[in-house]
Amino acid sequence: MSRIEEVRARRIWDSRGRPTVEVEIVTEAGARGRGIAPAGASRGSREAMELRDGGAAFDGKDVKAAIAGIAREIAPALRGREVTEQSAIDAMLIALDGTPDKSRLGGNALIATSLAALHAAASEHGLPLWRYVAGSKDVTLPLPQIQIFGGGAHAQLRVDVQDFMVIATSATSFSQALEMTAEVYLHAGKLMRKRGAAQGVADEGGWWPAFSSNEEALDVLVASIEAAGFVPGTDVGIALDIAASEFGKGGQYTLGLDDVRLDTDAMIEKLLKWIERYPIVSIEDPLSEDDEAGMIAFTRAAGSRLQIVGDDFLVTRAALIEDAAAKGACNAVLIKPNQAGTVTETLAALRAARENGYASIVSARSGETEDVAIVHLATGWNAGQLKVGSFSRSERMAKWNEGIRIEDDGDGPKGFASASVLARS
Ligand code: PGA
Ligand code: ZN
Numbered sequence: 001m002s003r004i005e006e007v008r009a010r011r012i013w014d015s016r017g018r019p020t021v022e023v024e025i026v027t028e029a030g031a032r033g034r035g036i037a038p039a040g041a042s043r044g045s046r047e048a049m050e051l052r053d054g055g056a057a058f059d060g061k062d063v064k065a066a067i068a069g070i071a072r073e074i075a076p077a078l079r080g081r082e083v084t085e086q087s088a089i090d091a092m093l094i095a096l097d098g099t100p101d102k103s104r105l106g107g108n109a110l111i112a113t114s115l116a117a118l119h120a121a122a123s124e125h126g127l128p129l130w131r132y133v134a135g136s137k138d139v140t141l142p143l144p145q146i147q148i149f150g151g152g153a154h155a156q157l158r159v160d161v162q163d164f165m166v167i168a169t170s171a172t173s174f175s176q177a178l179e180m181t182a183e184v185y186l187h188a189g190k191l192m193r194k195r196g197a198a199q200g201v202a203d204e205g206g207w208w209p210a211f212s213s214n215e216e217a218l219d220v221l222v223a224s225i226e227a228a229g230f231v232p233g234t235d236v237g238i239a240l241d242i243a244a245s246e247f248g249k250g251g252q253y254t255l256g257l258d259d260v261r262l263d264t265d266a267m268i269e270k271l272l273k274w275i276e277r278y279p280i281v282s283i284e285d286p287l288s289e290d291d292e293a294g295m296i297a298f299t300r301a302a303g304s305r306l307q308i309v310g311d312d313f314l315v316t317r318a319a320l321i322e323d324a325a326a327k328g329a330c331n332a333v334l335i336k337p338n339q340a341g342t343v344t345e346t347l348a349a350l351r352a353a354r355e356n357g358y359a360s361i362v363s364a365r366s367g368e369t370e371d372v373a374i375v376h377l378a379t380g381w382n383a384g385q386l387k388v389g390s391f392s393r394s395e396r397m398a399k400w401n402e403g404i405r406i407e408d409d410g411d412g413p414k415g416f417a418s419a420s421v422l423a424r425s
Contacts, residue, residue, distance in 0.1 A: 033120025039367030044312030048341030051106025133380030150202025204389030233279030303425030359423035
């Protein structure tokens, strides 16, 4: 195997037209790998910190300092290192940064570098990324969660709930799950137009939610599933990302659209009513990241019936997952590589989830690019589930289409993670 010869960083632009970091690594043997940092809009406060320049340019979001740090410190430290030694490379990146939240060199600089090394190592072996990370293990294509309406921070809080998604629970292949979702997405658009509620799409490509209540969005979602010819709850289930940290803090939740302020118990009551009334199979961040007692209470009340996912609450950190499992909060975790900051820490979080009986959903961010690495990681790590936003806009479709190519590969994964991967406590 060979050593890293060159590390280059450059500024490129994400799906919101904001600057982001791209890193390219070339080995002595000429293998190349490219990593790109995505960006969240509804971030957990315990995530790895992005390094952004501040100031007037691009609303303070420029990444010149992150790129300079790669050229000045990361590239010299990586040159000459064995490219396949991912955990040693990541340990070096963490030590070089030296802060607990990766704020000195930036989580964006670190994840782009870490992913570039992983890609270069796969290319060095002449393997697609999913196969390289799977090793000789059998793996399956993940079950997708796909957004139909986008709300919360992705649609200027037009509705409180951030993601109204569907899961094609009766699908027996990745491609079929996409076919079914395409029909639901199409019919949701038609229903929106009929109601005079079609106002374009939100940040992740879901229909912009011109509704007068959160329940109206749920009603239209159920109607869209039916209009597409499917039985809600049997063929297609609903998954919600409440992203409650965006409107809740200190045990108080302000639902702007419904014009109410709820305490933790009342918020849980409201969610339990939705579970009774709608075919919901998965709920993410039902309570805010600081409401551990609420998460435990909600998991106790609903965890045997559906999947309860920690995103902002667990921020892809093994230690937080272990702690939550010990306390009985959540039964599944969202896995976002840039929340962790390196590939090795992301994998550690996934392993912690597995060891504690949690389901895992590998996830993209609302600020994305044409990068499709996330689909390879979800597949190769055999994570079971994948979330990359809606069924429109090329930064999303590039990922779904990559899953089709992996599934179509004659030497590819031999199965599909059906609805049995959805967690229950
Ligand atoms: P973000 O949100 O990428 O904007 O942080 C995605 C999510 O909450 O799942
Ligand atoms: Zn989320």
